[in-house]
Amino acid sequence: MKRFGLSKSERIKKKNEISRVFNSGKRIYSNSRKLKAIFCFGEDDSGTIKIVPAVYKKTGNAVWRNRVKRLFRESYRLNKNILIDIIDEKTLLLMISPNSINKKKYPHIVLNDVQDDVIDLLDKIKNQILTQREKTGNL
RNA sequence: AUCGCAAGCUGGGCAAUUGCUACUUCUGAGUUUACUCAUGGAGUAGAGGAAAGUCCGAACUCCAAAGAACAGAGUGCCGGGUAACUCCCGGGGGUUAUAAAAUUAAUUUUGUAACUACGGAAAGUGCAACAGAAAAUAUACUUUCUCAGUGUAUCGAGAUAAAGGUGAAAUGGCAGGGUAAGAGCCUACCGCUUUGUUAGUAAUAACAGAGGUCCGUAAGGAGUUCCAUUAAUUUGGAAUCAGUGCAAACCCCACUUGGAGCAAGGUCAUGUAAAGGAUACUCUGCAUGCAGAGUAAAGUUGUUCGCUUUAUUAAUCCCGGGUAGACCGCUUGAUUCUGAUAGUAAUAUCAGGGCUAGAUAAAUAAUUGCCGUUCCAAUUUAUUGGAAUACAAGAUUCGGCUUAUAGGCUUGCGAUAUCA
């Protein structure tokens, strides 16, 4: 796996994986409430992280939505080493989507507007996974 | 030079690092030796003028073939262009505004600009609120005029549709004659209808004639206006230059039109699963399960006709279950650029050159530096600092239309200022 790459195998491509994240995933919000993330563990044992950016249709027009998705992907690509170390067997499925931001508030959105929130979300996910693993280990 | 309007064009540039998609190629691995897989390397390419809205038109695919009739839908001045069009180009008519000329005024003519779904209202049906006497079969409120009566300013009988008033709209307009008063009742001009000639492919335009009553070159016969109706102008029936507007009301006429759409459609893989149900009825012939006929059902994406199918291990459909994968379709095309020729133009033809995204929870990005363009502030007057840099992103592909759009460039027209 490239240290700063984001190839096809690191993205969610299948429809049933998307619906699995939506139905059984756990939701967390960033500290500034700008973004939210949904994550869960998949069934296969590839030992990778798969992400997908999801933007609701009402947040802006196609140009803005495309740009936000690219910014999510870029900021994850630069900071994905936070989560790589703790993944051992199960595939981690992760969806990032905007919570309170839309085109009216940020007509010209740039990377620094979302990168800190993405780092915040990745840290929270890391902590939750580690605490859950400790509980199961104790039991 | 500035400002405004209209039309057309353009839609920031260069570099570095990291990353994504497709293709080519190298390296490595696996084997079926030409395919697959890589934390691999290198190279090339990677959103628009509207990609948008999905408002029209096609290509392409399937529905047996794409057949007939009707219904339905669409289009609607004329000609041309095109694969086709609710598109484009050219021409004509109309409406509105404005300027000039004619003119006592109203109006007319000419020019310019904008708009124009612009076939038929005399095939038929329907609608026309309020107001008004009367709204499509016309009719008579106030007048005006005649006659008769008398109480001399009113009533009665009749004539009239010019004037007033209503309305969006009142049976052509206006002037003169005529008359008791009036009326195409008659006349001139305008308008309208129609015939011919000329120009034009045509829409149409220009010119000449005819048509509102006098006799005829048309068959009808005589005058004039209206309805009934008869003791009276006396027989008959309406008419002879328009009987309003609305067809983006129904409709009529002419032309066009089968339906569905790339989630079309095809191949492969996975999989319930050799699962279950349905595929009818009647008659005739015989060799007793075949043939023929009829009904019925299903399909033919509105209806009818026509056509196809209706059983013995096969096919079709229904129900239930499963997969929501891969590949083809998928990008060389009514293609684009340059030049020549034809044409007023849209466009067409010819010659030469170019290849320019094919993604699929969906690639074309992020950061930084330098330079552009516009605005603001500061001053060292050409520098510094700050801000802004639009609308918006393919999803089978083309031709249009519509809508959004910072800034810049070109051309034309108009206004203002300055100089010669």
Next chain:
RNA sequence: GCGUCCGUAGCUCAGCUGGAUAGAGCACCAGAUUUCGGCUCUGGGGGUCGAGGGUACGAAUCCUUCCGGGCGUA
């Protein structure tokens, strides 16, 4: 992607074969009743008929272009 339907008062809807004050229920306001409140009765306010353009004497209604929203479709 393709195909379809709908926008009327704060809310839910009528009116849409053109005709003038756009109507009903709930909600709101005022008055009456009540010691007060509710129920009830009486009265009132509130609409650029999603936006622009056109046809027509006249448009919520007909035509057309946009804007917003819903539904269906393998």
